Amino acid sequence: MKQFFRRLMDTEFLPMSEVRKIKVILVMAFLLLIAVLSVPFSIFFTYSLAVKIIVIAALVIGYALMIGLLQLGKILPAIHLSIIYSISLTLFYTQGTSGIYAYLFFYISLTIIIFYQELYSYLLYGTLVTGIGVWYIITHQAALVMATDVPGAIYIYVIILVLFYLIFLIQILYNEKMYTDMNYDWVKINKMVDKYQEDTYIYLDELRKQAKKPALHEDTDFQKAVDELIVFIGEQVKESGKDIVNVFDLYLYIHERGLEKILENEEISVAMKKTANKLDKYLLNRRTDMISMILNFFLQFKKTPEYDPERYQYNLGKLAYDNDGQIIAVAMLFQYLAREVTGKDEWDQVRKVLSLEEIDSLFSSLEAEEFLTSAQVALFKDNYDLFVKYLAKNSERKE
């Protein structure tokens, strides 16, 4: 419980799948409270005793089903079931009593659907709840409107419920757009970081070879240390650490043989192939998630200049103050690209200087929009001969 609340407080660190799980647990706790309350409240409801018993039994079964789905990790079905459960509770209350509190259930159900922030669920279930709510208001006027009420009070109920639905619909649409944009940015930056880390890995490997040290996964000290720690944790989590040692053996075997050969091997069981596939992202002999996490970990300790608002500005049009600066910026950029090693050769090593054709297509590409203004691209195109003559490396200059 303590751990759950800690995770709830730190939700901003958790991925969406984890947050979804937390959401379902919270909604289930809330639904449990309401379902329990419905037992004493059902005394006042107009249903027959048999109906009351059947509904309460159905609520218990529904709840058990939700727990089962959650245990099995079926989060999406659990989400839908919890929404259907809340709508069922709404119907149970609104059809059983004419008390004004039953009307609140439409807002409660809508809020539960809003909680999940899933556009299609909101469009389906939210519209359904609003529709039933409007129908309820129209058919239960006597319970909702006082004798001395303002004229057209019933329409106020309808308008406010519909407005509540619409405002949150707009909010969900806005969030959907915002999350899509942010996700796109996030994926794009991550892919770029992966590219840098691929080259970084090559350099680190070259430094290791120069120092005549074994690769990490081939280092017997490394293997022994991992083995011992695995057994140590394994004994605390399970009866023995043998299963984990087997996984580690497979992990080392993948480094040796390669994933493709293991997947092609008919003698290896399907379960082991599945495990091998999952282990692929943690390999140490190329840039993988494991290598990325190790590199990022070390980067925490790298000294960098203090933060300033232009820290992540990669557009030369915005970095340069005036026209002169913009011209200088393009010239310097071209010089770097035309002189320094930034590309990979046929052996996948970072040893190649980009050719003039490659730089030209880079400046003309869609990707260039992130770095250059259209005026800067035009400047490059219009003065290509000058760029090549004075700024390319000596061997490429056309004297």
Next chain:
Amino acid sequence: MARHKFHMFPEVDNYRETLEIKRLRVKNILVLIFIIIMMATTVSYMLITGQFNMKTEVIPFIVGYFIVIVLNFTCLAYGGDNYRFYLFNKYLTTIGIFIMSIALVFIFQSPSAITALFIAYAITAFYQDIKGILLSDAFLLFSIVMFMIKYPEFMNMTNTNLENIFGTVIFFVAFVLILTVSSYIIFKQKQFFYNQIALSKEAEYRNIDLLTDLQKTIEGKDVDIDDYYVGLNKFLEAFSQKLGIENAFKDKTAIMLEMEKGANRIQIREKHPELSDNELDSLESLLIGPGRQLRKVAVKMSRSMGLHIKKREIFSETHFKSFNHQSDDEEIRIMAFVVFYVALKRGFIGLPKVGDKEIYNAVVNTDYFYFIDPRVMSIYQKNSEIFATISDDHFGKKGSR
């Protein structure tokens, strides 16, 4: 154990704020539109029914809304220059909307108007701000308690039975509770994205620096600064000649070269008092030396070719790097963490050396805490010294690298 977790890169907090401000203007505009719609609907109703007193009810109501709208416009106008106006506007509008909704209940004296408070909550929830949520909660709870106790007739609760009284109280509280939790999680979800983007941005910044440093180590040299400026000056001279103008770049490139050679800002300002801070900042960002911004642009641009993102990738979590993937078996999650830990202990040639204390603090008190299976993390926290000792037995205190 420290309860509050820190980001692995401290710059994340700064950039997260920048992301927040970037979207605040749009949110303020959307809320303003809702307020105008709310005012137009209510005033139209009051005028059409003709049941409300013009002097004591309709006009004061319009004036109240007018004040909220004018304040909104003012904050939006000044927000461009100082983002604090946007922040201020969130709280000001929250208070304004709730005051107007409470006023509406007093004017209408009808249970139907009570639900206008929910609309006020829905509108202010748009800001997705934790202080704003608490403010809305306080207003909603205060007004509901006030109406129940002091004005039960507004809620159709006079001469009513126990079922209605208890039902209304319990489910109002339940509704406010679920609204609050919902707003809180939505706020945190937004924070997650801001965090991840900010983390990735900083990771990119630092990875470019690392790549440049390693390249320099491997090649045994860095860019030939003097040669760059020889080429640049020749190019600018030819470019000026082509346009038939005088070469106006000379002074700037000379200053840039001075900066590249290590001249500091004070020295440059003494020699060139005619240049503003903005101009000097701009020239500084165009330098090509190690760690300079233009160098980063060049490194990034050179790797950006052929970067394609598929639609399904946008919504996939596979790019979220962690040792706590729910799709992985427990054995894999344990092994992944151990491999990671031992790799850190062993170290890498070309990367900084990190001590036991630093490893422990970074694993336990930063984002990395959430990248690791909670059970494994708990074992590590309780036995970090054993972890260190086992590794040291194989690599020695200094690591093998």
